[in-house]
Amino acid sequence: MSRPSPAPPDPAEDDAPAPGGGATITPYRDGPLIVRGDFRLVDQDGSPIDPGRGTVALCRCGKSGIKPFCDGTHKRAGFSAPSAPARPRPAARIPRDGAAPGPDPA
Numbered sequence: 001m002s003r004p005s006p007a008p009p010d011p012a013e014d015d016a017p018a019p020g021g022g023a024t025i026t027p028y029r030d031g032p033l034i035v036r037g038d039f040r041l042v043d044q045d046g047s048p049i050d051p052g053r054g055t056v057a058l059c060r061c062g063k064s065g066i067k068p069f070c071d072g073t074h075k076r077a078g079f080s081a082p083s084a085p086a087r088p089r090p091a092a093r094i095p096r097d098g099a100a101p102g103p104d105p106a
């Protein structure tokens with residue numbers, strides 16, 4: 001039985017930085033990735049994306065209408081994912097030619 005998804009983050013919620021001053025990214029069970037702390041959001045071309053607030057929810061279900069941000073659609077879509085990995089991440093495979101590794105096969 002899965003637990004209900006948490007409410008989206010409240011912008012007034014604790015925005016405490018990660019130890020060392022970086023960002024903390026929390027995969028919420030059956031929900032988005034919550035990013036708190038000191039972070040910069042950019043598209044794949046490096047252009048800044050205005051997060052609009054200090055704490056943001058990034059979609060990981062793929063159903064949001066405002067990607068990369070979460071709009072709550074994961075609840076209606078029945079998205080299900082644990083907060084922590086269900087199994088260890090396999091080691092990255094580094095190609096011999098030095099090219100960037102491909103996506104995890106998992």
Ligand code: FES
Nearest residue numbers: 059060061070074
């Ligand atoms: S995780 Fe919330 S809409 Fe995708």
